[in-house]
Amino acid sequence: MRLIEENCDPQAFIKATEEQISLTGKNPKMNAYLNIDKSAGFILMGKFEKAKEII
Numbered sequence: 001m002r003l004i005e006e007n008c009d010p011q012a013f014i015k016a017t018e019e020q021i022s023l024t025g026k027n028p029k030m031n032a033y034l035n036i037d038k039s040a041g042f043i044l045m046g047k048f049e050k051a052k053e054i055i
Contacts, residue, residue, distance in 0.1 A: 014041040 017038045024030040035054050042051040 010041040010044040013044075014038055017041065 017034050021031060021034045021038075024034070039051040039054045042048070042054070
């Protein structure tokens with residue numbers, strides 16, 4: 001969250017979220033939370049359709 005709140009860097013946030021998904025890929029509950037985070041990063045970049053695809 002620091003990447004968004006302090007650095008305002010949605011691209012780095014998305015990358016970090018994708019890395020976390022690759023580490024916890026077998027846990028469906030964690031994947032759901034991380035996909036929401038990833039969508040938030042795309043929303044901050046103005047890519048609303050991409051965010052919708054993920055959710």
